Amino acid sequence: MASHSTAAAARAGDNPFLRAVAAISTLAGWCAAAMIVAAVAITCQMIVVRFVLNGSTVWQTEAVVYLVIAATLVGLSYVQRMRGHVNVDLVPLALPPGPRRALCIVTLSVSVAIVAVMLWYGYEYWHFAWERGWRSETVWAVRLWIPYLAIPVGLGLFLLQLVADLVAVILDIDKPFGLEDA
Secondary structure, rough: OOOOOOOOOOOOOHHHHHHHHHHHHHHHHHHHHHHHHHHHHHHHHHHHHHOOOOOOOOOOOHHHHHHHHHHHOHHHHHHHHOOOOOOOHHHHOOOOOOHHHHHHHHHHHHHHHHEEEEEEHHHHHHHHHHHHHOEEEOHHHHHHHHHOHHHHHHHHHHHHHHHHHHHHHHHHOHHHHHOOOO
16 A cells, blocks of 8 residues: 655745755755756767767766766755655654654654764765875876765755754654654
């Protein structure tokens, strides 16, 4: 028995913090979409150079890989705001409102902790690349701190959206898991 979830985008109400985070997450979503468009355009250019003009490509493949990965990381906060991540809502749907709220607070708190640890190590990794002048081992030899910057930025934005979701549930601005009470 499957049913369609009624979850919608995270609510911000009149709370200035939640509205600011929603705007930042939306901007991050637009940036991620622009990176995907740029990756597609570069891929098309690479196809023309290689197969129409019979030339060689130097930077295109590497740029496309970095852009797609960066788009994935930077877009995390937007997808969280729109509740687009894959979830299983069988348990929350079966719970009454009180336990559902408690489960949501615990789930978001654990998520915040895990993403905070990932952010810490992501920042450390980026900083090593920046401090030590790491470059890719390709002809292009891109300075790796540039594409690696997407790790702490994307995880930082995701953490900010998770904190906003937690605040919204605690302040009763948003429903736990975005589910209305039956």
